[in-house]
Amino acid sequence: MDEPTPTQKLQPEGEAPDTGTIDRRGFLHKVSTVSAGLTALAVGVPAAGAFVSPALPKKATDDWIKVADDVALIDVGEPVRVNFVKTDQDAWIETRTLNGVWLFTEDGEKFKAYNAKCTHLGCSYVHDKEKKAFYCPCHRGQFDIKTGKVMDGPPPRPLDELEVEVRESAVYVRYRDFRLGIAERVVS
């Protein structure tokens, strides 16, 4: 432990013996603060930027997927499940995931397309021919085929309807996944 010598008594801050010292000390404090702040910013900004990078909004990608080569091939009045493999960039690894959509048309011209994941917790629902509804075996959720509305069970919102376009008699769906288990429809 260093004991201050009598000649050089250490003063608590703000009670310096002469204003010269307080100015000097104040100046040194300022310089230190500014320098330390610059150091923190120089490293902190890139580090924080890289850290939060995945949470920042991404550039829109083309997510239109061809689900049928010809309109004529799709059954009228019966929903069909179309599976396709989607290639996702999972950070530095490419992953392929099997995704699906349920297509339904009453006239062969206008199409409804639903994301094939149940809005409750993402199980694959099936077409229940007896009940004329979509039925999710995980927790017995039921959805209306024509509108996607919840008819029974725990799902918090209707089926996720997807945009459909018919180009040169082929059917395209804009596939997206939404956050599951909540009432709002938020793109995940």
Add this chain to the structure above:
Amino acid sequence: MASPFKWIDERVDLVGVRKALLDRKMPGGLTWFHTLGSASLTVFAVQVVTGIVLAMYYSPSPDHAYDSIRYLQDQVVSGSTLRGIHHWGASAMVVLVLAHMTRVFVMGAYKYPREINWLIGVVLLFIVLGFGFTGYLLPWDQKAYWATQVGTNIAGTAPIVGGIMVRLLRGGSQLGAATLARFYALHVLLLPLMLFIAVLLHLAIIVRQGIAPRTKALDADAPTRTSDAEYSAFYKKAYERSKGAGVPFWPDITTKDVVMGAAIVLILLQLARSFGAGLEPPADPTDSSYVPRPEWYFLPFFQLLKLVPGSMESFVAVGIPAVLVIVLVLLPFFDRKSTRSFSKRPLARASLLAIAGSCVLLVGASMAEDSAEAVAAETGRPLSNVQRAGRALYSAQGCGSCHAIGGKGGGTKEDAPPLTEVGLKHSGAWLHSFLENPLRFHPETKMPSFGPPTLSHQEIEEMTRYLVTLRGPNGDLKKPEFVDTFPPAPKSKE
């Protein structure tokens, strides 16, 4: 409810901590050279912060390491800046630690009572070099892979324990997945922990002992040797005196430290933004023609190995680092003269000059060679790695003692044609066959056969690639006119 500060202070005596740490009196007259230690610490903190975020984007496996770095560089916000800071920070660590060590040496601050802290400092230096060596491999690009091949091979030349050393470093006989996992573990777990503990000790001892005062304060009327009985009493008195004229640690001393740290970090940021960290093509274990370069701070050692004959190599590869460690460790125990002023220590001056001078010369020589190799003087064209390797073989095999290129080299032998424009006269395939067995082409030739076992097919191909570049002045404008004639293929000797 009193302020949180008061509440805590009452229990753990914050004011006492402040008095002990910040209001300490320091000897007066501390210079900017005294900030090098804290600057090393600042950069280490920067390495920790950047390293943690880098680790979030890194996958330590040969399959993904390179891709993950690519992703960081291209896709992550400020990822390339972050990696740049870490890359340049690594060099800054080495520079600052060495500069700090030099300062301590010059001011005689390793002498009584600071021998222990000098030893911890030596440990810290080698931990920092270990960081450099292990971090170099992680991007898993060509440079990383081949430099680590060489680095681990050097360890393998050690007598008796060489084989064990290589397997320990590589986690097997070959450089691969196990090596990468091992280096990653060392780089992010073991070395940081070791450095942290060593720094903590280093700092605790500084706080206990106080910083070494200016040399004048301890040289006047000192006993001749620090081992003398009365020296410790003398030292205590002199040190108290030097503090009497001094200033409090905070903010008088610390301001210089913080300013220095900020200046260095801003320079790192600038280097990172201007030059980044660089990333070569992914590691290719089949491309043995790649000529690796270690990081600059290993260059003196690397160059030294080039200068010694092969028989001496293992001796130098292991001997030099060993001698360095022994000298650094023994320095405070061997040098017991109490004189601290650099101007009164001729031996210290001479040895510092010798070590620093030889390092500068070796780095200079290595860089000069690199730039000379990159552009071949005889053609004035830049050469690829493979061609460079071929050129090195050309001189190593002494081709120049018979053949001339551009008027340089060549002996008195009539029958060795100059090779100034050989790339215009013969195709690569022909040259390769010819090098392998010239007797097939000219039964009378004096040229030796370079086929295996003299040179491997790979090496002959490297030499060929170099010879193809020889097209004389303005060679790029000339159309080659090959006069290749192949004699019938030789019967295989099997």
